[in-house]
Amino acid sequence: MKRIGKHTLEFTVLPTILSHASIAGKREAEGPLGADFDQTFSDTTLNSDSWEKAEAQLQKEAVNFALDKGELTAEDIDYIFAGDLLNQCISSTFGLMDFNIPFLGQYGACSTMAQTLFMASIMVESGAAERAAAVTSSHFCSAERQFRLPLEYGGQRTPTAQWTVTASGCAIVGKGGKVKIKRALAGKIVDFGVKDAANMGAAMAPAAASTIYEFLRDTATKPEDYDLILTGDLGLVGSKLLYEQLEVNNINIRKNHKDCGLMLFDLDAQDVHAGGSGCGCSASVLCGHLLKRMERDELKNILFVATGALMSPTSQQQGESIPGIAHLVQLSTQ
Amino acid sequence: MKRIGKHTLEFTVLPTILSHASIAGKREAEGPLGADFDQTFSDTTLNSDSWEKAEAQLQKEAVNFALDKGELTAEDIDYIFAGDLLNQCISSTFGLMDFNIPFLGQYGACSTMAQTLFMASIMVESGAAERAAAVTSSHFCSAERQFRLPLEYGGQRTPTAQWTVTASGCAIVGKGGKVKIKRALAGKIVDFGVKDAANMGAAMAPAAASTIYEFLRDTATKPEDYDLILTGDLGLVGSKLLYEQLEVNNINIRKNHKDCGLMLFDLDAQDVHAGGSGCGCSASVLCGHLLKRMERDELKNILFVATGALMSPTSQQQGESIPGIAHLVQLSTQ
Numbered sequence: 138m139k140r141i142g143k144h145t146l147e148f149t150v151l152p153t154i155l156s157h158a159s160i161a162g163k164r165e166a167e168g169p170l171g172a173d174f175d176q177t178f179s180d181t182t183l184n185s186d187s188w189e190k191a192e193a194q195l196q197k198e199a200v201n202f203a204l205d206k207g208e209l210t211a212e213d214i215d216y217i218f219a220g221d222l223l224n225q226c227i228s229s230t231f232g233l234m235d236f237n238i239p240f241l242g243q244y245g246a247c248s249t250m251a252q253t254l255f256m257a258s259i260m261v262e263s264g265a266a267e268r269a270a271a272v273t274s275s276h277f278c279s280a281e282r283q284f285r286l287p288l289e290y291g292g293q294r295t296p297t298a299q300w301t302v303t304a305s306g307c308a309i310v311g312k313g314g315k316v317k318i319k320r321a322l323a324g325k326i327v328d329f330g331v332k333d334a335a336n337m338g339a340a341m342a343p344a345a346a347s348t349i350y351e352f353l354r355d356t357a358t359k360p361e362d363y364d365l366i367l368t369g370d371l372g373l374v375g376s377k378l379l380y381e382q383l384e385v386n387n388i389n390i391r392k393n394h395k396d397c398g399l400m401l402f403d404l405d406a407q408d409v410h411a412g413g414s415g416c417g418c419s420a421s422v423l424c425g426h427l428l429k430r431m432e433r434d435e436l437k438n439i440l441f442v443a444t445g446a447l448m449s450p451t452s453q454q455q456g457e458s459i460p461g462i463a464h465l466v467q468l469s470t471q
Numbered sequence: 472m473k474r475i476g477k478h479t480l481e482f483t484v485l486p487t488i489l490s491h492a493s494i495a496g497k498r499e500a501e502g503p504l505g506a507d508f509d510q511t512f513s514d515t516t517l518n519s520d521s522w523e524k525a526e527a528q529l530q531k532e533a534v535n536f537a538l539d540k541g542e543l544t545a546e547d548i549d550y551i552f553a554g555d556l557l558n559q560c561i562s563s564t565f566g567l568m569d570f571n572i573p574f575l576g577q578y579g580a581c582s583t584m585a586q587t588l589f590m591a592s593i594m595v596e597s598g599a600a601e602r603a604a605a606v607t608s609s610h611f612c613s614a615e616r617q618f619r620l621p622l623e624y625g626g627q628r629t630p631t632a633q634w635t636v637t638a639s640g641c642a643i644v645g646k647g648g649k650v651k652i653k654r655a656l657a658g659k660i661v662d663f664g665v666k667d668a669a670n671m672g673a674a675m676a677p678a679a680a681s682t683i684y685e686f687l688r689d690t691a692t693k694p695e696d697y698d699l700i701l702t703g704d705l706g707l708v709g710s711k712l713l714y715e716q717l718e719v720n721n722i723n724i725r726k727n728h729k730d731c732g733l734m735l736f737d738l739d740a741q742d743v744h745a746g747g748s749g750c751g752c753s754a755s756v757l758c759g760h761l762l763k764r765m766e767r768d769e770l771k772n773i774l775f776v777a778t779g780a781l782m783s784p785t786s787q788q789q790g791e792s793i794p795g796i797a798h799l800v801q802l803s804t805q
Contacts, residue, residue: 144573224558225783226578234660234794239478244560244576263597326568449559460568
């Protein structure tokens with residue numbers, strides 16, 4: 138691989154997506170992308186006796202589907218990169234342990250799908266792996282009770298709040314697939330001092346702006362060079378802030394930007410306020426919807442920029458700010 | 472790099488340790504390795520107003536020391552791989568954000584030092600990075616209140632319990648150092664059904680046995696080929712179980728095995744029951760003590776096998792088992 142500019146990596150062996158799958162819950166199934174998911178569950182407990190186990194099950198199903206669709210078995214996968222929002226990434230542990238694949242836990246909050254894809258690509262490009270899996274998940278009910286309030290409390294949500302998506306996405310990276318991972322850029326932690334956990338779009342937008350700006354500078358490309366610039370889950374508020382922050386540097390992405398958090402739900406009809414969020418949001422939009430569109434040649438060259446809010450319930454209670462991070466992966470069929 | 476056996480990686484460019492540092496608390500300073508740490512704090516709050524901020528400060532100091540000792544600046548580091556035990560790896564976020572280095576959060580519980588070293592080595596070996604930092608931490612007070620009981624409660628600890636180490640270790644990986652990272656093996660999640668969070672050595676021992684067994688098989692080497700086989704933090708109980716489990720496969724490591732959790736404290740005098748634990752345990756023993764011994768040619772070829780217990784307070788309260796994981800890195804001056 139080549140390093141271009143300051144931190145951007147350009148792959149030369151070209152790791153590709155061999156297979157991908159996404160699993161989602163009831164509300165996600167009812168949204169605009171509902172038909173794209175490989176499997177949806179109307180019972181979001183997935184027959185498990187806790188929300189945490191239900192989320193673990195989402196990851197397990199996503200990996201199983203991705204293996205099946207790629208005509209692969211767990212034995213064919215050299216590494217699995219996974220993470221989630223739960224304390225100590227517990228749904229990844231319990232969801233993936235039965236596969237018996239070398240496991241490297243990742244934590245990038247809602248940016249985890251781009252991070253795991255980044256790591257899996259490095260492994261394949263460098264020859265460390267023949268194939269590596271990237272997987273992540275989130276679940277509305279496990280996230281809500283951990284980060285915010287017990288569901289039973291029935292608290293009112295603010296207009297800037299986002300809805301944690303109940304979903305998982307898995308991509309298997311190896312050689313010979315149609316969609317190539319062409320370039321990648323790992324983000325830095327960016328803290329603008331936002332402290333409102335009900336406005337995470339605002340907390341993450343500066344990180345997305347920083348990563349997109351650096352990538353375009355490193356590669357000497359323009360937003361128009363890409364069919365789509367897809368951010369993870371900035372939602373309504375964060376997307377507007379991203380435009381404004383990039384425009385300070387004379388970069389206008391309005392025409393070809395979309396946000397996973399805004400694509401997954403019908404904001405007017407589905408009562409999700411500022412949009413979707415959670416690791417499973419960008420993971421399921423990528424692995425359910427976007428990669429299918431790329432395989433159908435509707436999109437040829439996209440930037441996938443998953444964004445994460447690096448907060449914990451403890452840091453929130455202690456009045457700390459919410460630093461953001463955004464990792465970028467360029468996907469191309471050209 | 473070359474893949475040997477089933478999953479072991481053998482580096483050919485040979486990433487090396489360019490610099491390393493360790494920071495520790497009061498009890499650690501009073502232990503047998505006290506003189507080896509670069510800095511120790513008798514006030515374990517590190518002048519911070521929370522234990523979580525104190526732990527973040529440990530990581531910050533470790534990275535600063537490692538940079539200084541290597542005559543490097545943050546600008547010289549292409550990636551930082553870091554993680555910790557706190558929910559959402561929050562001490563890594565707050566400890567490292569000011570360095571402005573591309574950040575890839577890792578979660579491997581107490582195995583994190585080996586995992587970050589593994590990832591940093593891959594980046595340097597593959598040419599993705601010129602230099603990459605690996606850092607992790609733990610803090611007795613932040614861990615105790617998160618995983619077990621409030622300190623003020625003054626609960627009695629069981630004889631199998633381990634003491635979370637207050638420390639951080641940082642290693643900077645690049646080309647041209649004396650200590651080479653020669654081979655590495657990422658572990659699988661191993662669950663023997665242990666449920667007692669006060670006996671984590673027992674929960675982690677099967678993972679250590681599995682990783683050591685696979686590595687020796689992949690490389691066709693014997694325990695005697697290494698000056699030292701160093702496990703992360705199995706403590707007294709876990710170390711014995713490790714011997715027994717390996718002996719089932721006719722592997723005897725008793726003569727050249729040591730455990731970081733048993734090296735860091737004087738078990739009789741320091742009231743730490745079955746030994747030390749926590750991400751900072753193996754990190755500070757490696758970055759404070761072992762790498763110095765390798766640089767002095769007292770040790771030439773060692774296996775560093777950090778072990779992690781993949782549990783969360785929620786999974787414990789739900790009565791789940793504690794799956795373990797162990798990642799291995801072979802360090803050599805030969």
